[in-house]
Amino acid sequence: MALVAGIDSSTQSCKVVVCDAETGALVRSGSAPHPEGTEVHPDAWWEALQAAIAAAGGLDDVAAVAVGGQQHGMVCLDEAGEVVRPALLWNDTRSARAALDLIDELGGPQAWVDAVGLVPVASFTVTKLRWLRDHEPDSARRTAAVCLPHDWLTWKLAGGTSLDTLVTDRGDASGTGYWSPLTEDYRRDLLELGLGHDVVLPRVLGPAESGLSLPSGAPLGAGTGDNAAAALGLGAVSGDVVVSIGTSGVACAVADQPVGDVTGAVAGFADATGRYLPLVATLNAARVLDAAARMLGVTHAELSDLALAAPAGAGGMALVPYLEGERTPNKPEATGAIHGLRLETSTPAYLARAAVEGMICGLADAVDAVRALGTPIERIILVGGAARSAAVREIASAVLGLPVTVPEPGEYVARGAARQAAWVLTGAAEPPAWPLEGVVETRVDPTPQVRERYAAVREMTAPRPEPA
Ligand SMILES: Nc1ncnc2c1ncn2[C@@H]1O[C@H](COP(=O)(O)OP(=O)(O)O)[C@@H](O)[C@H]1O
Numbered sequence: 447m448a449l450v451a452g453i454d455s456s457t458q459s460c461k462v463v464v465c466d467a468e469t470g471a472l473v474r475s476g477s478a479p480h481p482e483g484t485e486v487h488p489d490a491w492w493e494a495l496q497a498a499i500a501a502a503g504g505l506d507d508v509a510a511v512a513v514g515g516q517q518h519g520m521v522c523l524d525e526a527g528e529v530v531r532p533a534l535l536w537n538d539t540r541s542a543r544a545a546l547d548l549i550d551e552l553g554g555p556q557a558w559v560d561a562v563g564l565v566p567v568a569s570f571t572v573t574k575l576r577w578l579r580d581h582e583p584d585s586a587r588r589t590a591a592v593c594l595p596h597d598w599l600t601w602k603l604a605g606g607t608s609l610d611t612l613v614t615d616r617g618d619a620s621g622t623g624y625w626s627p628l629t630e631d632y633r634r635d636l637l638e639l640g641l642g643h644d645v646v647l648p649r650v651l652g653p654a655e656s657g658l659s660l661p662s663g664a665p666l667g668a669g670t671g672d673n674a675a676a677a678l679g680l681g682a683v684s685g686d687v688v689v690s691i692g693t694s695g696v697a698c699a700v701a702d703q704p705v706g707d708v709t710g711a712v713a714g715f716a717d718a719t720g721r722y723l724p725l726v727a728t729l730n731a732a733r734v735l736d737a738a739a740r741m742l743g744v745t746h747a748e749l750s751d752l753a754l755a756a757p758a759g760a761g762g763m764a765l766v767p768y769l770e771g772e773r774t775p776n777k778p779e780a781t782g783a784i785h786g787l788r789l790e791t792s793t794p795a796y797l798a799r800a801a802v803e804g805m806i807c808g809l810a811d812a813v814d815a816v817r818a819l820g821t822p823i824e825r826i827i828l829v830g831g832a833a834r835s836a837a838v839r840e841i842a843s844a845v846l847g848l849p850v851t852v853p854e855p856g857e858y859v860a861r862g863a864a865r866q867a868a869w870v871l872t873g874a875a876e877p878p879a880w881p882l883e884g885v886v887e888t889r890v891d892p893t894p895q896v897r898e899r900y901a902a903v904r905e906m907t908a909p910r911p912e913p914a
């Protein structure tokens with residue numbers, strides 16, 4: 447039995463799965479945490495990867511490996527291949543001003559959609575490069591190559607020698623803001639608009655191509671961004687919308703044609719199979735529930751029980767979840783809010799219900815934005831850490847008004863990377879068929895009143911206070 451390994455270097459942790467290359471059956475796995483913060487030195491990802499590989503029993507017996515990772519993070523390397531400064535992550539909002547400048551300079555949102563299929567917001571790499579140019583010109587000048595978290599880890603696994611050997615894939619490249627899913631090529635003019643000068647960029651490999659290998663000789667796949675990897679790991683097809691509730695909240699769908707959304711809500715990314723992945727991402731997802739559990743002094747399991755003990759609509763209490771500012775809608779300076787507090791509903795159960803409903807309402811807006819582009823939605827596939835919560839599964843079905851399909855709890859980004867590695871081994875036109883196990887459907891009565899209440903209050907939030 448040939449084994450393949452898939453890696454998910456995500457915001458909060460690094461996960462490694464080792465699977466049977468033919469069937470996708472999970473053989474063993476391991477994980478290790480990442481540090482907190484929206485600015486992280488890539489060495490911390492490398493250390494966590496080593497620990498996760500060890501916890502997964504090593505990679506000596508695997509025939510191929512691929513790396514999935516959090517998208518958009520800015521990794522700058524100097525001529526010698528050393529990291530210039532800690533990476534700015536996808537959820538770092540300091541480049542919000544830079545995003546507005548870039549939109550203006552190219553001629554507005556439509557010009558960006560026509561060029562690269564997205565409208566810049568603080569998450570995208572090109573805006574972080576502009577921030578670097580404006581705020582740390584020495585670091586910008588020293589930058590000789592720019593890559594993404596998964597590109598850097600792939601390169602390090604291969605020994606990390608010459609900058610010319612950096613590789614990436616079209617899925618993650620499409621989240622930079624300087625690679626076009628329309629022409630399948632870099633827009634170096636946009637890279638230069640951001641950073642101020644041209645640099646080495648990773649070579650973009652095809653979905654089943656390998657450009658590098660482990661010292662053992664096992665080929666490394668191109669890897670991809672975590673959302674493209676999740677879609678591959680789930681075997682998502684047309685009609686499926688994948689909703690991921692991890693650090694980010696994501697709604698995305700596999701599409702045969704590239705999409706463009708001039709409102710900027712939907713990013714027209716590429717996927718990991720040669721197709722496209724229209725995607726909406728929010729900054730406030732599983733951590734809203736972490737915060738609610740912390741405020742109530744309960745575990746996630748207790749938070750779920752509490753939320754399910756209160757009635758739908760939480761007695762009119764509505765939580766706006768913009769705890770970290772927000773990316774979609776684009777409100778980097780917003781804060782969260784709780785509306786409709788009353789004496790009789792001021793209980794842990796009502797607050798827990800409002801937290802889950804508010805977080806899901808933010809994602810329901812994301813699903814609506816994907817739907818508004820004409821994407822068919824036949825089922826919702828729910829994944830990410832918070833899909834482990836029964837309250838999340840039930841309330842997602844109620845608020846979205848759709849049945850929610852949840853595969854057995856697992857690491858679907860890492861599984862997608864492993865499936866890509868298996869695809870590298872076969873070299874076939876399509877990836878190997880890996881059946882999904884333990885799929886459970888949750889279907890509860892729709893609660894449209896919850897979204898109506900949320901829509902009435904979601905604009906009412908206070909700005910972030912000035913730093914003291
Ligand atoms: N049972 C649960 N209920 C709600 N949230 C959970 C549960 N288990 C894990 N989480 C949350 O899921 C998040 C991690 O999810 P994950 O998809 O691994 O995130 P990421 O990929 O962004 O690192 C954490 O914020 C964690 O607290």
Ligand SMILES: O=C(CO)[C@@H](O)[C@H](O)COP(=O)(O)O
Nearest residue numbers: 456457516517536692693694
């Ligand atoms: O920015 C995006 C997508 O555009 C995020 O989805 C990141 O890719 C991080 O994902 P998680 O670590 O939350 O899975």
